[in-house]
Amino acid sequence: MSSSAGSPDSGGIPDIAGNGNGSGQPGTAANGRPLPEATIARLPVYLRALYSLSERGVSTVASDELSAAAGVNSAKLRKDLSHLGSYGIRGVGYDVDYLVYQVSRALGLTQRWPVVIVGGGNLGRALANYGGFVNRGFKIAAILDSDRGLIGRRIGDVAVRHVSDLEDVVAMNKVVIGVIAVPAPAAQGVCDRLVAAGVTSILNFAPLVLKVPDGVDVRKVDLSIELQILAFHARRRSAVRVERVPEDEQVPEEESV
């Protein structure tokens, strides 16, 4: 059933109070369908650009400017935003603060999500100190580690606690997002405990593929994978250059001027 989902316009006023989104369901586009995954991944980038504009006192921005700041095609930006509702003004652009609000709401950042970080080593410390953490809709519920030498040490404004507190921390703070920054051999075990405790979203920095049950969302960050992708393109580039340049002047020793 369903088929053509109603007509695009029924009222006429672009609903300031409403959510531009008939279904109260979060995570759905104005047309009732879920937001495209690719759009979701770009919204945080737009949001960051918008914050930057807002801080600089810019009150209105056109899709050309905003898309340039976000590093994407302007048509793509407009289509992405159109999925949230019709929040632009033709001939003018978008109201920066209003768009910040709408994008934040679409991403579910009207609340502050408590996050638990497991692993207080080099990486865990870097993450916990990261400003973009606290300033962007999240708060650190706890940093956990198994090394008793680290317990009590303050990172940012949170003290490291022992990993045996994991279940308590998750339950008490209703944590649903966890970050794994422990060595690879310990990661799956930590993951299992997080999931058992109720965490449904995991950001994994350990270099292995985590096994999780359905309904649990895992994203990964891996420096070496990123570098390998870069290396691939770098080699292709240099090979093409060698192909083109006749053998004499390969490796350019760089101009001296």
Place this chain on the structure above:
Amino acid sequence: MSSSAGSPDSGGIPDIAGNGNGSGQPGTAANGRPLPEATIARLPVYLRALYSLSERGVSTVASDELSAAAGVNSAKLRKDLSHLGSYGIRGVGYDVDYLVYQVSRALGLTQRWPVVIVGGGNLGRALANYGGFVNRGFKIAAILDSDRGLIGRRIGDVAVRHVSDLEDVVAMNKVVIGVIAVPAPAAQGVCDRLVAAGVTSILNFAPLVLKVPDGVDVRKVDLSIELQILAFHARRRSAVRVERVPEDEQVPEEESV
């Protein structure tokens, strides 16, 4: 222990010398077309799974197993690998060590890429200490920082140098890959210097969109973006659950939409 030395008796492996790839051009598939971007991004994951198998002494692996270890569909794995050439044996699977070699070669990891890290703060230190760095085809040419208090300090087995050495380091070591781990306001400036010095591939950890000329490749890693994407899905999940089960669950009623 490793059983890698035990070469299975002769004769099994197809074309060790050849590359199964007519065009000598790196970065092209067996059919001459460039490798799909999505495939390139997965090859490092396969490679990691293969290393793990190899270390465990497994000599042969079928696409089902390998794809499970890599967390992807088995048809996808086979299609990805088929772009590199025909390196499997029907009815048997893939020779692990041989596939390690082929995937490494496809990614351009037969050489060791020198990488320069700019920013020796919390994050830069975590990255420099990361084992997956040195063990996976890369070496740290230098860690650079502007803070004179950090100069000379050893991280891993590299001493921090002043950022004014940037151009020298890049030129002397023929560095083409750079990692940016400085505060956001300094990132574009560092990026410009890297590019001017000859770096064509950049991994950016600072939370902003870098502007680079054509021909320069930028990848970014951003914790807060990853968390925001996770938050989006987390909220959708919990909203759906609330929709279904009003808080204190009652008799599960049939869904009606």
Place this chain on the structure above:
DNA sequence: CGCCGTTTGTGAACGGATGCACAAAGTCCA
């Protein structure tokens, strides 16, 4: 030697994402 079970490699159908190009909708100024 021929058959059987296994696994690869890929043709084909599908769905999602991208980007062009333009009509509709708005502003602003004379």
Place this chain on the structure above:
DNA sequence: TGGACTTTGTGCATCCGTTCACAAACGGCG
């Protein structure tokens, strides 16, 4: 008030990536 100008929102064609499903290829066994 009206017309020129700007910018949004989107239809559409295209491209890329995923997945199914199966014939071809292989080893092994009786």
